[in-house]
Amino acid sequence: MAVRPRSPRGEGERLRATLLDVATEMLAEVNDIDRLSIRAVTARAGVSPSALYMHFADKDELVDAIKQRCFNALREWVADAGADAGDPRARLFAMGKAYLAFAREQPGWYAVCFQTRFGELREDNLPPARDTEDADALVFLDLMDAVGAVIEASEEELFEISTVIWTALHGRASLLQAMPVCPLPDEDRWLARLALVLIGPEPGGAGGL
């Protein structure tokens, strides 16, 4: 790959951004974080492998940074889709479709969000705090807000219904990635079915079914 000109003095942080750009771009090509090597990323950035260690302590730190980026991308993707919609119900629908579209069109990014495994289990079973900065919690809170705009329900009910929606969305997205052979009904029908049973029929309609 092309050699990269050295950053001017005092702007060493530029390389960090470049490396993340390159890594994210490559992840969209290979679709699997395990196939991204430090050597491949630095090579494409036009820099020696060891240069990466000026900005990341090790590979884990790089992967964590990539993961943050991908979660933010997911959140924006869904939020953008929701912003265009008129009423709350259409908005929730649009967000659901956008969630599935993100997983379908950026499988590598989606996978890195949810495929890394085995952290600590949480003790409680409560919604995430409103002031969280965890990218994954923010995605969920956006969804919960969208559900809350559609139905009247207690905070607890809202939480539970939202988790069912989220797990179903993730389940569909993940199953289609994992085993594209597996038969699932058409996305719109499936979403309509999910919505119908979870948030009730559209006033004056059959919910699209």
Added chain:
Amino acid sequence: MAVRPRSPRGEGERLRATLLDVATEMLAEVNDIDRLSIRAVTARAGVSPSALYMHFADKDELVDAIKQRCFNALREWVADAGADAGDPRARLFAMGKAYLAFAREQPGWYAVCFQTRFGELREDNLPPARDTEDADALVFLDLMDAVGAVIEASEEELFEISTVIWTALHGRASLLQAMPVCPLPDEDRWLARLALVLIGPEPGGAGGL
């Protein structure tokens, strides 16, 4: 590891079974198929790495065989749980719980079923054929039967509802593995919520909520 006595003449297939046993056992320990190497498996089996090639063309073939085993284990696990239950509704519940329990207690086996990626997308959106031998399809058909025993519905409705249940189950299982930090309501409440909205309230009860 201990050296394995050579199989008697004509019983070379024994090693194949041994290798699969060992590989499945190790998968339950490391929980990630990518961390299972041919060298590690053959070492634990007490055999040289090259011996594996007498029974599997390459690593992919080994992984496929492991995957079949794990799907069958999942299916049995769920079926066994369902067999003990009395009425159809309790049976469906027990199967749902068993599905989640399998994913929780055998994360490596569960993951290998659903984590391998990027086959061909199916053209249609129809239920799997009744005479299929695909392990994944059989798991789904069992579920569909259990749902069918609970509610009156057309074959098409049954299919769609079952896919929502399956995607939700897989979504919950997968999210808990991928990000144990993520908050989900208690399993029983979540299942009850899922059942309530999908198959209607228990006759004469509040569905456990």
Added chain:
DNA sequence: TGTACATCAGTGAACGCGCGTTCACTGATGTAC
């Protein structure tokens, strides 16, 4: 019954590979005196 041969279930050494990481270093640029 003896013996040559084929088959079977493996072995063991070697291959080339790409990986993450370390470490001594370089050369340009800014700063202190």
Added chain:
DNA sequence: TGTACATCAGTGAACGCGCGTTCACTGATGTAC
């Protein structure tokens, strides 16, 4: 104004590692004549 020095943004060679796979082989056992 000149020069010694510190700092910064990297380089480049090397490390040890475990991996999947190949290939020529071995030694026990069965079979044909």
